[in-house]
Amino acid sequence: MRDLIIIGAGPAGLSAAIYAKRAALDFVVIEKSPLCGGQIVNTYEVDNYLGLPGISGLEMANRFRAHTDKLNVEFITAEVSAVKKIDEYFRIETNEGNYETKTVIIAAGASHAHLNVPGETELAGMGVSYCATCDGAFFRGRTVAVVGGGDVAVEDAIFLARFCEKVYLIHRRNELRAAAILSEALLKLDNVTVLWDTVVESINGENQVENIKIKDLKSDNISFLSVTGVFIAVGFSPNSSLFSDVAACDEKGYLIADENGITGTSGVYAVGDIRTKKLRQIITAVSDGAGAVTSVGHYLLSK
DSSP: OEEEEEEOOSHHHHHHHHHHHHTTOOEEEEESSSSOSGGGGGOSOBOOSTTOTTBOHHHHHHHHHHHHHHTTOOEEEOOEEEEEEETTEEEEEETTEEEEEEEEEEOOOEEEOOOOOTTTTTTBTTTEESOHHHHGGGGTTSEEEEEOOSHHHHHHHHHHHTTOSEEEEEOSSSSOOSOHHHHHHHHTOTTEEEETTEEEEEEEOSSSOOEEEEEETTTOOEEEEEOSEEEEOSOEEEOOGGGTTTSOBOTTSOBOOOTTOBOSSTTEEEOGGGBOOSOOOHHHHHHHHHHHHHHHHHHHHHO
């Protein structure tokens, strides 16, 4: 029986691990991927983390993991299939066995949202991508499209413009939602064209993306845009379906938790991108991890 099990090893989970180790808790981190870091592993550059301007996402992830390794944090590589409350403890069921714990911190993060249009699933990995920094190099000298209007979409378009011949940014609204500094940088690029008030209707091609069908929302005009790659950056969906039995979700599927990670279920805490919050950034995820372990400590002392 552990004091705590942390599910997920992104910034929130790794931060929680550091604080749990310093609090001398008996705990373990369960992460399904051999590589820690969550979404930041696929981030080309992080420029807004205090003290580390311009660091790559992979380097940041490696530094976070190195910190936990220095403290001899225990990790289990396994995929969680269920979290069940049994009397006053919890059973974490995984493909590598079951684990019992007095408390659980859920740091399972979020996954890329999909457009859900014809051709998206069929052409995934054949021109359809959700990670520009992972796949962008394959499209050097080509024409590609990025779908979205937030920070990630604009960052992806700027990144791709460095080596693609032409980049189209397709956004369903008439203004970007990205930070002003990113938007300004994007609009200065000669090889980037923003298609405002436009949505993708389908992604087409035989064994590779050849074009996309787009619709102008103001005129209802339908046209086809020749591209070889489509990078989809329309947000994220919380990985919360496994945890709905032990923590309530809001209408979008995020686990309802306060700034201290406290959910409506005693002993269950939610941190990082999976919980309800206004700002989902690395720095807020790290803060979540620290706050939740403090809450865990208070809870265990009260038992």
